[in-house]
Amino acid sequence: MKNATRRITTPLMNITRFLFKDKTELLIFFTAFLVEMTFGFYLLYKWGHTFVCGDAVSHLYIPRTLFDNQPYNTFANLGTVWLPMFHLLVVPLVSIDPLCTTGFAGTIINSFMTGGICVVLYRLIGEKKLGILASALFMCNAFTLTYGATPMMEQTAIFFTVLATYYFKRYWEKDDTVEFMKCSLALIFGTLTRYEAWAVAFLVIFFFTLRELKNGQSYRVAYAHLPLWGIFAWVFWNLAIFRDPLMFIRQPGSVTFRNVSLWLVTNYVFQGVFAISGALGLLAILSIALLYKKSSQLAPTILLISPIILHWSLMRSWSWIRLFYMGLPGLIALPLLLANNFKKPLKVITITVVFIAYSTIYPFQMSVVATGSTSGVLSDIGFSDVSTWKGEVMAIKEVTGNQLTLLTAHFRALSPFFSVLTNTSPSRIFDEYDYPFYLEVMEKPWKHCTFVVIEKTSPDDPELKSINDYYEEKYFVYRYYNDSEWGSTFLQHYELILETKHCLLFRLMERLPRTQMDRLHRF
Amino acid sequence: MHLRTPESSVAYEKPSSLPWKRGLPVVSVLVPIFKEKGESILTTAKCLSAQTWWRLEVLFIIEPEETDLLLETRRRVEEAIMLLRSKAIGAKVIVTDGKLKLKPHALNCGLKEAKGEIVCVYDADDSFPEKQVEDAVSLMLEKGYDVVQPKVFRSSKTLVGRYMSLDTFVWQRKFLSAARAWAEIFPLSGEGLYIRRKALEEVGGFPEVLTEDAYLSILLAEKRKKFGLLDSEVYELAPRNWRSHFRQRVRWFRGYLTCLGRTLKAKIPLRMKLILSIPFLAPITCSFALVTWTFFATYWFTWAFVPLIRFMAPWMLHWLYTNAIFYWSAFLAYIGNPIVVFSLMHSIAGTRMERNAPLALTIPIYWIFVGAAAIASFFRSTKFWGKTER
Numbered sequence: 001m002k003n004a005t006r007r008i009t010t011p012l013m014n015i016t017r018f019l020f021k022d023k024t025e026l027l028i029f030f031t032a033f034l035v036e037m038t039f040g041f042y043l044l045y046k047w048g049h050t051f052v053c054g055d056a057v058s059h060l061y062i063p064r065t066l067f068d069n070q071p072y073n074t075f076a077n078l079g080t081v082w083l084p085m086f087h088l089l090v091v092p093l094v095s096i097d098p099l100c101t102t103g104f105a106g107t108i109i110n111s112f113m114t115g116g117i118c119v120v121l122y123r124l125i126g127e128k129k130l131g132i133l134a135s136a137l138f139m140c141n142a143f144t145l146t147y148g149a150t151p152m153m154e155q156t157a158i159f160f161t162v163l164a165t166y167y168f169k170r171y172w173e174k175d176d177t178v179e180f181m182k183c184s185l186a187l188i189f190g191t192l193t194r195y196e197a198w199a200v201a202f203l204v205i206f207f208f209t210l211r212e213l214k215n216g217q218s219y220r221v222a223y224a225h226l227p228l229w230g231i232f233a234w235v236f237w238n239l240a241i242f243r244d245p246l247m248f249i250r251q252p253g254s255v256t257f258r259n260v261s262l263w264l265v266t267n268y269v270f271q272g273v274f275a276i277s278g279a280l281g282l283l284a285i286l287s288i289a290l291l292y293k294k295s296s297q298l299a300p301t302i303l304l305i306s307p308i309i310l311h312w313s314l315m316r317s318w319s320w321i322r323l324f325y326m327g328l329p330g331l332i333a334l335p336l337l338l339a340n341n342f343k344k345p346l347k348v349i350t351i352t353v354v355f356i357a358y359s360t361i362y363p364f365q366m367s368v369v370a371t372g373s374t375s376g377v378l379s380d381i382g383f384s385d386v387s388t389w390k391g392e393v394m395a396i397k398e399v400t401g402n403q404l405t406l407l408t409a410h411f412r413a414l415s416p417f418f419s420v421l422t423n424t425s426p427s428r429i430f431d432e433y434d435y436p437f438y439l440e441v442m443e444k445p446w447k448h449c450t451f452v453v454i455e456k457t458s459p460d461d462p463e464l465k466s467i468n469d470y471y472e473e474k475y476f477v478y479r480y481y482n483d484s485e486w487g488s489t490f491l492q493h494y495e496l497i498l499e500t501k502h503c504l505l506f507r508l509m510e511r512l513p514r515t516q517m518d519r520l521h522r523f
Numbered sequence: 524m525h526l527r528t529p530e531s532s533v534a535y536e537k538p539s540s541l542p543w544k545r546g547l548p549v550v551s552v553l554v555p556i557f558k559e560k561g562e563s564i565l566t567t568a569k570c571l572s573a574q575t576w577w578r579l580e581v582l583f584i585i586e587p588e589e590t591d592l593l594l595e596t597r598r599r600v601e602e603a604i605m606l607l608r609s610k611a612i613g614a615k616v617i618v619t620d621g622k623l624k625l626k627p628h629a630l631n632c633g634l635k636e637a638k639g640e641i642v643c644v645y646d647a648d649d650s651f652p653e654k655q656v657e658d659a660v661s662l663m664l665e666k667g668y669d670v671v672q673p674k675v676f677r678s679s680k681t682l683v684g685r686y687m688s689l690d691t692f693v694w695q696r697k698f699l700s701a702a703r704a705w706a707e708i709f710p711l712s713g714e715g716l717y718i719r720r721k722a723l724e725e726v727g728g729f730p731e732v733l734t735e736d737a738y739l740s741i742l743l744a745e746k747r748k749k750f751g752l753l754d755s756e757v758y759e760l761a762p763r764n765w766r767s768h769f770r771q772r773v774r775w776f777r778g779y780l781t782c783l784g785r786t787l788k789a790k791i792p793l794r795m796k797l798i799l800s801i802p803f804l805a806p807i808t809c810s811f812a813l814v815t816w817t818f819f820a821t822y823w824f825t826w827a828f829v830p831l832i833r834f835m836a837p838w839m840l841h842w843l844y845t846n847a848i849f850y851w852s853a854f855l856a857y858i859g860n861p862i863v864v865f866s867l868m869h870s871i872a873g874t875r876m877e878r879n880a881p882l883a884l885t886i887p888i889y890w891i892f893v894g895a896a897a898i899a900s901f902f903r904s905t906k907f908w909g910k911t912e913r
Contacts, residue, residue: 178872
């Protein structure tokens with residue numbers, strides 16, 4: 001018995017020793033992890049799920065289609081718009097139904113990530129008390145709690161970015177390429193998680209190349225491309241699967257860049273930064289100015305706030321708060337690193353100022369925790385919206401049962417909602433994840449499925465048109481509204497059986513052809 | 524600058540500087556000579572003459588056709604003997620019976636004449652530090668090792684030499700130290716190999732196969748002999764050109780195939796079997812990788828860039844291809860290549876080899892060459908040495 005226990009505990013101890021340098025790190029990790037898990041349970045209690053928005057539901061649906069979407073459970077389902085790392089990390093957990101339908105699979109992954117971020121922030125600051133303070137400030141944030149307890153990709157991306165920054169700082173201090181390689185490895189994972197990390201990768205390369213050339217070690221520039229490997233892999237994936245290396249930009253649903261006035265974007269940025277960190281943004285700017293000559297501290301922290309700079313420079317028409325949230329570790333680290341350079345009286349004053357600046361946001365953030373929504377700033381936080389959708393798809397599910405149903409994943413992510421929230425296997429759904437068979441099903445749904453769900457929308461919706469163009473003008477939602485010939489044929493086969501707030505549910509009036517039934521059974 | 528050196532690897536050891544009280548053993552150095560350049564013989568002789576270990580005898584083993592004193596090789600051997608004798612080191616020439624033109628056969632002929640309790644092997648063109656023999660012997664006596672191997676680096680200023688240099692660096696730094704730490708054995712190299720005569724005689728001398736050094740490790744492992752890694756270096760000139768390197772690789776791979784068969788039959792613990800099988804499987808993995816990856820790359824390129832042409836051989840529809848070979852090839856392409864390059868760059872980072880980092884990026888191209896040699900090795904004879912030109 002003793003031997004068996006030792007056999008289990010020894011590897012665990014070894015892993016713990018490998019991951020954590022001291023007991024403080026271990027304590028920080030488990031505190032952060034448990035806080036996030038507790039918050040996840042709170043969300044579960046309050047909303048019945050931990051999905052912050054529709055995207056969160058899709059982030060659990062995609063990994064499920066990799067193994068539970070017969071016969072189309074292929075890696076190609078990882079898709080092209082969203083980067084794949086979070087989906088790959090969550091794969092083992094989404095196979096457990098309760099974890100998938102409640103969103104808790106994502107909560108577990110992101111709780112680990114939050115723990116990791118806090119530990120790395122602690123290390124990054126380089127001074128015990130200030131490090132603990134940095135971790136505590138990061139944890140005492142409504143958005144940390146929210147995004148750390150929901151299946152979104154931000155927390156995972158922040159972890160890899162902070163880890164890369166930590167190793168980059170070590171490289172800068174020790175002039176050691178091994179540390180740079182560790183930084184690159186973290187960035188490879190980071191750039192495969194969120195596009196914001198791409199900016200960090202390019203900045204790392206810029207700083208590294210500049211430094212090595214300045215030091216006369218030009219041969220080391222051969223290492224500079226390593227942080228780009230994740231990006232190369234993604235471009236290559238797009239080429240290999242979709243014959244277009246830039247498919248992630250061109251596919252419907254990807255980011256669109258529009259010309260918006262600089263002042264409007266600046267307004268969004270200030271709103272966003274204030275909403276996540278209070279007046280820490282101003283302190284961060286001041287810290288950059290004062291740390292000007294301390295390149296070993298400034299260069300890494302610039303990496304951490306680069307997501308904010310990126311969104312500012314791209315001038316997008318929408319600026320959700322979670323995009324700026326990715327810069328939170330940098331906004332916290334900058335003034336604390338500055339404080340680390342001061343002697344006691346000035347250090348205490350700086351820390352006090354950090355506290356005051358940070359606490360200005362609490363009245364706003366408390367309401368985020370309490371209501372699960374934001375007011376006054378652009379945000380896609382909407383636990384109640386997901387709950388509303390849940391009620392709607394549950395009503396549809398009551399009618400469809402386990403029959404084959406045609407839905408769409410593109411337009412308002414209906415098929416993820418339906419599959420994840422009603423615990424329906426993706427193999428009982430026809431949607432974009434069954435490509436290319438999906439084209440055939442959309443063309444003549446009456447030959448393949450008993451139910452069809454069509455969303456209520458305006459026929460002139462430009463997104464509808466772009467999706468229709470992408471799917472070779474066979475997109476059934478578009479055709480229902482805009483192709484009268486197809487629409488009337490469709491209505492000869494299907495009858496409207498249920499109308500909800502957002503959807504119309506149609507049922508096949510005749511039985512499915514026997515051959516099709518047999519084929520579908522084999523699925 | 525922060526520098527990591529191969530010395531930092533824990534598997535490599537240096538003897539302690541404590542003097543021991545036992546008698547000093549005689550070390551017999553075997554130097555097989557076959558079609559060597561004059562300066563190569565002198566390089567090794569000079570290093571031997573500079574050794575701090577004085578209980579040394581050096582045996583140059585030559586083939587019968589090189590006994591003519593008018594030949595350059597023979598004259599240089601005589602010159603080397605004079606040099607060694609001038610430093611009070613016993614040295615002589617041994618002529619093989621010429622029955623088999625294999626290095627191990629020559630070594631066995633030399634072994635018959637050797638008097639030392641410890642036998643060591645160097646090639647012409649090897650250079651090594653003056654304390655190497657002393658360190659090796661000290662380590663063997665101190666730790667009770669039966670066989671000790673220093674780090675062997677093959678390099679030159681040519682492109683092939685630089686690739687080999689990278690290759691051997693990773694081999695020494697990563698594989699050998701990991702193998703020694705995990706399984707307590709490793710595949711031996713023929714250069715700078717130190718072995719107790721008694722252990723060698725127990726396994727019947729040097730096995731007369733193409734890669735006698737690697738084969739010897741299996742035999743010694745079966746007898747549960749103790750292996751040690753010496754924290755000292757032997758530098759050997761890399762092959763002169765690509766052709767010569769190709770022949771060398773083919774010879775190694777052919778030898779490895781023989782070793783693989785023997786390893787599978789060997790009565791040794793599974794851990795040892797696994798660690799020895801990794802390099803011995805190289806001819807199969809490398810050739811298989813090259814063949815499948817070539818087809819995969821062609822298929823993929825036509826799919827991505829030439830949609831009108833569909834490259835599809837009939838056998839690509841076979842279940843074995845669609846279920847196994849395809850994934851193996853994809854793994855090699857997308858995961859294997861990046862891992863090899865990353866691991867290589869990680870090995871050289873912060874070391875003196877870091878200057879070769881730009882070359883490390885092209886290592887997959889070098890492995891295509893290695894794959895071709897692996898394929899050729901299946902058709903090679905096992906009876907001919909195939910001397911590497913340096």
